[in-house]
Each structure stands twice: as structure tokens, then as C-alpha cells.
Amino acid sequence: MKLQVALDLVDIPEAINILENIHEYVDIVEIGTPFIINYGLKAVNQIKEAFPHLKVLADLKIMDAGEYETMKALEAGADIVTVLAVSDDLTIKASIDEAKKLERCVMIDMINVENIKNRAKKMDLLGADYICVHIGTDLQTTGKSPLDELKQVKSVITRAKVAVAGGIKFETLADIIEAKPDVIIVGSGITRKEDMKKATLDIKNLINQGG
Numbered sequence: 001m002k003l004q005v006a007l008d009l010v011d012i013p014e015a016i017n018i019l020e021n022i023h024e025y026v027d028i029v030e031i032g033t034p035f036i037i038n039y040g041l042k043a044v045n046q047i048k049e050a051f052p053h054l055k056v057l058a059d060l061k062i063m064d065a066g067e068y069e070t071m072k073a074l075e076a077g078a079d080i081v082t083v084l085a086v087s088d089d090l091t092i093k094a095s096i097d098e099a100k101k102l103e104r105c106v107m108i109d110m111i112n113v114e115n116i117k118n119r120a121k122k123m124d125l126l127g128a129d130y131i132c133v134h135i136g137t138d139l140q141t142t143g144k145s146p147l148d149e150l151k152q153v154k155s156v157i158t159r160a161k162v163a164v165a166g167g168i169k170f171e172t173l174a175d176i177i178e179a180k181p182d183v184i185i186v187g188s189g190i191t192r193k194e195d196m197k198k199a200t201l202d203i204k205n206l207i208n209q210g211g
């Protein structure tokens with residue numbers, strides 16, 4: 001099980017500062033959608049240059065122009081790029097094909113998908129590297145957890161790796177670990193803590209105990 005840390009509401013110097021503190025406990029660093037909106041793909045580029053040993057995910061949440069937008073993320077140095085599962089299959093396939101050319105990966109974000117089992121099966125079939133169950137920031141305000149959807153997706157996937165995101169914190173981690181996703185994504189559960197290093201280490205230790 002890998003830990004992906006999502007950096008959303010930071011600038012580039014802040015991101016570098018955070019990662020200097022926590023990079024040894026992190027497997028994948030997510031350059032979050034608001035981070036990219038604010039600072040562009042140079043955020044991806046500069047974080048990859050500063051931490052070449054980390055996998056960098058560009059959370060572009062691509063919805064159209066799969067080939068072009070994937071190519072731009074990969075050019076900037078992303079190892080993984082996100083595409084929305086609600087996009088057309090043509091967009092998803094174009095993005096996956098583009099990433100494969102450079103032996104990079106696509107993570108399909110299942111945010112707001114209605115028939116999640118059916119769509120996850122299709123994403124698996126189309127060749128997604130990762131399928132990410134995701135309760136978005138706005139829906140998190142209702143208290144919804146990604147656990148149920150994680151179990152549903154895990155039950156139908158045969159090939160892709162499964163990631164999970166959406167308000168995960170140390171206190172809610174045990175149930176998530178028990179469902180055995182391949183990647184656990186934590187944003188505010190780390191970045192809103194006073195002591196981010198301790199928060200990351202606590203989460204990483206719990207993940208390691210779970211395998």
C-alpha cells in the first residue's frame with residue numbers, strides 16, 4: 001500500500017518546504033488541481049526537479065482532449081496524470097495511449113460516477129493504470145466516506161490498481177487500510193496539521209502495519 005500526499009492549497013516554495021520535511025514517508029506527491037490552477041504545470045516541473053525520486057501526479061482531472069492534455073502533463077515531468085471517469089471513453093483511451101508511449105500512468109478519477117461498478121469495469125478494460133475512488137471536497141461536507149465505493153470497485157477490478165481519496169485522516173484510516181487499496185491519498189489530513197511530519201509518519205506507520 002502506497003501513500004500519496006495531495007498538495008492543494010500551497011505555492012511552489014511552500015510545497016518544497018513541506019516535502020523537505022515529509023518526502024521520506026511519501027511514495028507519490030500529488031500536485032493538486034488548485035495548485036495547478038494557481039501556478040500552472042510549472043508546479044509539476046519544479047517539484048519533480050526538486051524531488052526526482054518521488055513519483056509526481058498531476059491532478060489535471062482531464063475531461064476532454066485526452067491526448068494533448070496528457071502530453072502536456074508528461075512533458076512537465078508528471079509520472080501519473082488524472083482523467084475523469086465521467087469523460088467519454090475516447091478521451092480516456094487517448095490519454096491512456098499517450099501515457100503508455102512514455103511508460104507513464106493514468107489514474108482514472110471516479111468522482112461523481114453514478115454506476116460505479118459498471119464504470120470501474122470499463123475503466124479496467126480500457127487499460128487504466130489506477131482507478132481512484134474519490135469523494136470530492138464539496139461532498140465531504142455531508143460526511144460521506146469513500147469506503148463503500150472502495151469496496152465496490154475492489155470487488156470488480158481484475159487488473160488496475162485501486163486508489164482512494166476524500167477526507168481521509170489518521171482517525172478514519174484503519175477501515176480504509178482493511179479494504180486494501182493500492183494507494184491511499186491524503187491531503188488535508190496532513191497539510192492542515194500543525195506538525196505535518198508527525199501526521200505523515202503516523203499515517204505511514206499505520207499503512208505499513210496494514211501491508
Ligand SMILES: O=C(CO)[C@H](O)[C@H](O)COP(=O)(O)O
Nearest residue numbers: 006165166167168186187188
Ligand atoms: O483531489 C482532491 C480534491 O478534488 C484532493 O486532492 C483529494 O480529495 C485529497 O484531499 P483531501 O484528503 O483533503 O480530501
